[in-house]
Amino acid sequence: MESLGARIAAALRREREGAGLSVSELARRAGISKATVSQLEGGTGNPSVETLWAIATTLGVPFAVFVDDDEPATTLVRARTGAPVPSELAPYSATLLTASPPQARRDLYLIRAEPGGIRESAPHTRGTTEYVLLMTGAARVGPADAPVLLAPGDFLSYRGDAPHVFEALQPGTTAVLLSELR
Template sequence: MTDLHDVESLHQIISQNLKKLRKERQLTLDDLSSISGVSKSMLGQIERGESSPSVATLWKIATGLKISFTTLMVQSTQDVTVIENHSVAPLTNGTDSFRLYPVFPFEPERNFEILDIELAPGAKSESSPHDPGTEEFVLVYSGTLTLHLEKQIYTVPHGHSIRYKANQYHCYENLSDQTIRLCMVIYYG
């Protein structure tokens, strides 16, 4: 079984799933490029396993296909799964300042996914609005998260949590000098 424990396996899973989803929906690379905003050449490279897509690119593809973020990373399931969280290969924004660990990716029989996230000092991760009904639940384990929602800013310190409707612009930012560690549950309603 392919797993999320190394970057090559993760990219292989993404490659296979993207190609499968595109063919199931009878989309050409041009069609998918048009609905996702990701170039045809980049999509082709991802499907062939020649490119390591960034978190932003994966979000664009998922939004265009109207699927959850981690549907692209789904693997076979078992009755019990024990995961050492940081043995999961992280997705990044192109640098190591933002790391997203898809601990429990979305699966069709569930409406949620669980992600561990690390933001280095000064890191920022912006996200476009998700589909209506999507909510994000964030539990901050260390550091202090600055969360931008449309025109409001929330400060979420260590030991606190926040829930919000994710069908609006949102941005995670680390204004401190220490790494922020948090857990995010994304519910697709």
Template structure:
């Protein structure tokens, strides 16, 4: 379904496949395969596409519109995005239709949330549920232990790193959603 959503967003913006490819730095063939559901895009590919389409990453996945004032997201119905290399995965705990996005992240030993720090127009607060997390924001490095949290402006290039030999699990709240 992510491919269909990307095609819809691209078309809504009057953007050609070639134009999206040029703007993202990805090949037109790869984007075509994603749109047709022939390949599963990597987290980095989705980030590039979402940035160019000017939407939060998780909005590339279809969301049911809430039909009441409360939305329950069941554990077995969470939207998940993983790195093809297996180092990082995110599950969306919020419904994806509000002004706040809540994600549960899992970083494998030695893994990072991205190859290099990146930015997006939001604010974030990350809390470590288990393990240790290194939060890199610009040139600053913040070492977090279980129970620690870090709040920052996501417009500063940032990433999360697991510097240990055991899995790290964390929650991250993002507002407005732009991940």
């Protein structure tokens, strides 16, 4: 199985070139440094969730394009064995559980978060909706201007193409997040 860094590098190069953008232009549009894009394409970068989301949004592709490893039709992801991508700004990580097939635009993630920071997400591609099912702990989730307090078993959907947040309020908070682009 290919490493996460190698998957990100290959996908980033493929998507950037497919969009007809130079490394410099992609970096400028995504609001990140040219060195960061170059390192990621070289397989030496260690991207945060924020960096990958910025690049994905700029390229108009799902976040999963960078982390999916094209597993066979039957996929088992055992607890704590996936490849989490950490946040730079909050005690939060996202592990891709399954990516959408080419004809669909939805990805499923396992979120692990701890109190002590708010994961603020910039708007994703227009038409994105996020669905969250809180599994353990407690969290404030949803639109940045009106987050909702969730307890285990609570389900929430909200526009992912507007600013949104995820703030863990208890240790060991976990959630399943589905991101869908229509």
